[in-house]
Amino acid sequence: MGKTYLLDTNVVIDFMGNKLPDKAKKFISQILDEEINLSGIKSVPHAAPLL
Numbered sequence: 001m002g003k004t005y006l007l008d009t010n011v012v013i014d015f016m017g018n019k020l021p022d023k024a025k026k027f028i029s030q031i032l033d034e035e036i037n038l039s040g041i042k043s044v045p046h047a048a049p050l051l
Contacts, residue, residue: 006037 007028014020015028 002034004035004037005031006039007031008039 011020011028015025018025020028
């Protein structure tokens with residue numbers, strides 16, 4: 001089994017919007033041809049205020 005990668009949705013959005021540096025775009029393009037896992041956060045619970 002080869003390497004697998006976990007991509008955050010923000011990275012994918014920036015990649016699709018052409019907002020990443022050239023080196024990052026090249027790397028993402030290469031790993032998109034392989035098996036990837038995509039993470040996403042639906043909501044973040046509110047933290048208790050610091051006193």
